[in-house]
Amino acid sequence: MLDLIAPLVVENTTKIVLLSLDGLGGLPRPETGRSELETARLPNLNALATSAACGLLRHVAPGITPGSGPGHLGLFGYDPVRFQVGRGVLEALGIEFALRAGDVAARGNFCTVDRDGKITDRRAGRLPTDVCVRLTDRLRGISLPGVELQVEPVKEHRFVLVLRGPGLSGRLSETDPQALGKPPLPVKALEAGAAHTAGLVNRFVDEARRLLADEPAGNMVLLRGFDRLPDLPRFPDVYRLRAAAIAAYPMYRGLAKLVGMDVLKTGAAFADEIATLREHRDAYDFFFVHYKDTDKAGEDGDFDGKVAALERFDAALPDILSLAPDVLVITGDHATPSILAAHGWQPVPVLVRSAYCGADPVTAFTERACASGTLGLMPAHHLMPIVMANALRLTKFGA
Amino acid sequence: MLDLIAPLVVENTTKIVLLSLDGLGGLPRPETGRSELETARLPNLNALATSAACGLLRHVAPGITPGSGPGHLGLFGYDPVRFQVGRGVLEALGIEFALRAGDVAARGNFCTVDRDGKITDRRAGRLPTDVCVRLTDRLRGISLPGVELQVEPVKEHRFVLVLRGPGLSGRLSETDPQALGKPPLPVKALEAGAAHTAGLVNRFVDEARRLLADEPAGNMVLLRGFDRLPDLPRFPDVYRLRAAAIAAYPMYRGLAKLVGMDVLKTGAAFADEIATLREHRDAYDFFFVHYKDTDKAGEDGDFDGKVAALERFDAALPDILSLAPDVLVITGDHATPSILAAHGWQPVPVLVRSAYCGADPVTAFTERACASGTLGLMPAHHLMPIVMANALRLTKFGA
Numbered sequence: 001m002l003d004l005i006a007p008l009v010v011e012n013t014t015k016i017v018l019l020s021l022d023g024l025g026g027l028p029r030p031e032t033g034r035s036e037l038e039t040a041r042l043p044n045l046n047a048l049a050t051s052a053a054c055g056l057l058r059h060v061a062p063g064i065t066p067g068s069g070p071g072h073l074g075l076f077g078y079d080p081v082r083f084q085v086g087r088g089v090l091e092a093l094g095i096e097f098a099l100r101a102g103d104v105a106a107r108g109n110f111c112t113v114d115r116d117g118k119i120t121d122r123r124a125g126r127l128p129t130d131v132c133v134r135l136t137d138r139l140r141g142i143s144l145p146g147v148e149l150q151v152e153p154v155k156e157h158r159f160v161l162v163l164r165g166p167g168l169s170g171r172l173s174e175t176d177p178q179a180l181g182k183p184p185l186p187v188k189a190l191e192a193g194a195a196h197t198a199g200l201v202n203r204f205v206d207e208a209r210r211l212l213a214d215e216p217a218g219n220m221v222l223l224r225g226f227d228r229l230p231d232l233p234r235f236p237d238v239y240r241l242r243a244a245a246i247a248a249y250p251m252y253r254g255l256a257k258l259v260g261m262d263v264l265k266t267g268a269a270f271a272d273e274i275a276t277l278r279e280h281r282d283a284y285d286f287f288f289v290h291y292k293d294t295d296k297a298g299e300d301g302d303f304d305g306k307v308a309a310l311e312r313f314d315a316a317l318p319d320i321l322s323l324a325p326d327v328l329v330i331t332g333d334h335a336t337p338s339i340l341a342a343h344g345w346q347p348v349p350v351l352v353r354s355a356y357c358g359a360d361p362v363t364a365f366t367e368r369a370c371a372s373g374t375l376g377l378m379p380a381h382h383l384m385p386i387v388m389a390n391a392l393r394l395t396k397f398g399a
Numbered sequence: 400m401l402d403l404i405a406p407l408v409v410e411n412t413t414k415i416v417l418l419s420l421d422g423l424g425g426l427p428r429p430e431t432g433r434s435e436l437e438t439a440r441l442p443n444l445n446a447l448a449t450s451a452a453c454g455l456l457r458h459v460a461p462g463i464t465p466g467s468g469p470g471h472l473g474l475f476g477y478d479p480v481r482f483q484v485g486r487g488v489l490e491a492l493g494i495e496f497a498l499r500a501g502d503v504a505a506r507g508n509f510c511t512v513d514r515d516g517k518i519t520d521r522r523a524g525r526l527p528t529d530v531c532v533r534l535t536d537r538l539r540g541i542s543l544p545g546v547e548l549q550v551e552p553v554k555e556h557r558f559v560l561v562l563r564g565p566g567l568s569g570r571l572s573e574t575d576p577q578a579l580g581k582p583p584l585p586v587k588a589l590e591a592g593a594a595h596t597a598g599l600v601n602r603f604v605d606e607a608r609r610l611l612a613d614e615p616a617g618n619m620v621l622l623r624g625f626d627r628l629p630d631l632p633r634f635p636d637v638y639r640l641r642a643a644a645i646a647a648y649p650m651y652r653g654l655a656k657l658v659g660m661d662v663l664k665t666g667a668a669f670a671d672e673i674a675t676l677r678e679h680r681d682a683y684d685f686f687f688v689h690y691k692d693t694d695k696a697g698e699d700g701d702f703d704g705k706v707a708a709l710e711r712f713d714a715a716l717p718d719i720l721s722l723a724p725d726v727l728v729i730t731g732d733h734a735t736p737s738i739l740a741a742h743g744w745q746p747v748p749v750l751v752r753s754a755y756c757g758a759d760p761v762t763a764f765t766e767r768a769c770a771s772g773t774l775g776l777m778p779a780h781h782l783m784p785i786v787m788a789n790a791l792r793l794t795k796f797g798a
Contacts, residue, residue: 004460004480356736358745359427359434360767374746374766376776378461385462389744396742397459398466398484 014326014391016286023295023336025348037366040310044317045365054362055375056347065345071333074380086227093254104168107225108159110218117183123157124218142207169194174224234260247290298336327354327390354390413725413790415685422694422735424747436765439709443716444764453761454774455746464744470732473779485626492653506624507558509617516582522556523617541606568593573623633659646689697735726753726789753789
């Protein structure tokens with residue numbers, strides 16, 4: 001798709017705003033038979049759906065539940081199956097660690113092992129974050145020949161390990177046996193050129209075991225999701241758009257940075273994000289604006305909380321509409337149905353509003369209503385071409 | 400798709416008529432919220448939609464606006480992304496130039512350059528066509544070793560250059576720098592075997608510069624879209640159909656010929672096309688009938704004109720229905736929304752009527768209504784297999 005689009009892109013002065021409601025899609029609550037979107041009072045979203053083209057997005061493949069990484073890459077036009085980003089890289093992006101090309105990142109857990117080195121708790125009882133900070137500090141004492149090591153705390157038992165140096169490979173097996181009563185596994189090279197890196201990581205693990213030996217909980221580490229920064233085509237180059245990301249959460253800023261968007265400084269509240277959008281309106285062609293509250297409530301299994309988060313978003317919509325973007329897109333990176341209390345595989349409602357979006361019979365922004373929209377059920381990475389077309393930024397294919 | 404279909408094709412006596420309304424799809428006019436199809440009075444089309452299976456066709460990819468070439472190739476069952484046809488070839492087809500296998504065709508513009516050879520007008524002020532005829536006549540004086548040259552006027556500043564001879568390649572760069580104040584670029588070979596052809600074209604350009612030097616406007620040429628006739632599987636062979644094209648406009652006759660259909664002689668009016676259809680009914684299994692008026696009005700931004708063109712088509716439908724084709728297909732090669740005054744990327748309504756088409760809830764032949772049809776939103780090149788199935792001309796896949 002990117003290869004097809006890139007040669008057709010033309011410049012224009014149109015403005016595009018893509019609003020991503022994290023975990024937007026939901027499921028009916030059994031008591032009422034209505035989903036979060038069907039329960040909430042959403043006068044502004046429903047009015048928009050009436051004048052917009054609507055549909056459903058599938059981010060990865062049927063039945064596949066997307067993580068936040070693939071979910072957003074899809075929205076940005078990258079096929080998330082083709083452009084895979086390792087967990088280590090996502091974890092590093094999630095704390096806004098400035099990964100460089102060639103770095104190898106891994107997701108780390110502090111775990112607890114018994115005297116025989118066998119795992120008794122894979123998460124060390126979900127260590128308090130301050131203990132995590134103290135233990136990562138200790139791991140920073142490790143030095144290995146020819147590479148620079150970075151160890152950064154994330155949250156609770158989680159940390160990020162980054163190796164920086166020449167000739168590193170991310171094609172390494174994981175140390176987590178995913179079971180109790182077994183010792184951590186040694187790292188193995190998964191490609192010919194990875195033996196050197198595997199040796200370094202195994203030395204890091206040995207040193208960590210030694211340095212952490214006296215801890216009652218968190219006396220060992222597990223490493224997984226080794227990967228290097230993927231070589232993604234740059235969003236501003238592919239689409240010839242000056243593109244900015246507005247997101248209060250570091251993970252989403254990291255994802256936007258990964259594809260080459262400018263990341264704008266903003267506050268923690270959605271009102272701050274809208275103020276940032278207003279302030280930079282003239283300097284960019286494309287804005288990715290992230291709204292987190294829907295996902296948070298969904299993950300907590302808080303149906304009413306998710307309904308309230310949707311209603312707060314709806315109340316903020318007029319402020320965004322007053323900026324009169326030429327193309328307004330509202331969708332999400334995946335479903336987070338409250339009754340699942342987790343990400344879900346269900347397709348996610350989407351609306352595209354522009355002067356040329358056409359009309360469909362949809363008059364409500366819900367999972368059920370959007371199924372009858374003219375956009376149909378489509379892969380998320382097909383959205384950007386439609387957005388670009390609506391912005392009159394694509395020329396025709398063939399004479 | 401073609402590879403899947405071809406071995407399943409069986410003979411039958413059923414008749415198929417495919418009516419292509421050029422630029423069929425539209426968009427709502429802001430004043431009324433209704434598209435051209437929704438505004439027109441179309442009793443015959445709506446009755447057909449009620450008894451047919453309906454849906455929407457996407458010709459190239461989401462958001463991509465098809466040219467007439469890719470749009471029709473899709474209708475004929477060829478994936479237009481896989482089977483790309485260069486602009487030079489399409490331009491030659493558009494004037495019904497009898498291209499042969501191995502010929503290299505380019506689209507030419509007469510342009511104007513200053514004393515330093517820098518372009519001052521890429522279209523030479525859109526020369527009157529009679530001047531174009533005179534200048535192409537002059538270019539016919541050029542002769543090059545080992546190839547036969549054909550130079551044919553098209554319209555205004557446009558002409559076609561065809562090189563005929565052994566060992567030619569169409570993998571050549573363009574001479575148009577797409578900017579004023581720069582000289583035309585030399586042609587470069589884009590593959591190893593193209594150096595000889597590049598040399599010939601550069602000699603042609605040098606001669607053209609010399610022959611046109613005294614012209615006040617159009618004193619130089621720009622060449623682009625070099626290509627050879629693509630090697631397309633022949634439509635009559637793939638589908639085992641005696642196939643005929645009925646089209647008043649040369650471009651569409653050229654496209655039909657490109658895939659191996661017989662092109663029937665017909666008049667300029669749609670009534671003439673229907674008379675031709677009636678006359679040849681028994682001699683063919685498949686008819687592609689082209690209706691141009693919808694696109695013309697759309698391109699002119701003439702909403703009411705497009706409504707009128709649709710109503711004229713509707714009035715002519717009973718004449719076609721009286722021929723009782725076993726499968727009747729009505730669709731278009733792309734959208735031409737009047738409010739865009741250009742081709743659009745929007746999916747195009749389609750209906751398939753046969754004894755076995757099934758029923759759906761659609762009772763109007765409009766963009767919005769067809770979105771709910773049982774055919775769904777599908778790639779245009781998936782239409783022909785459905786048409787063949789409805790004609791009982793495909794056997795089952797697997798035992």
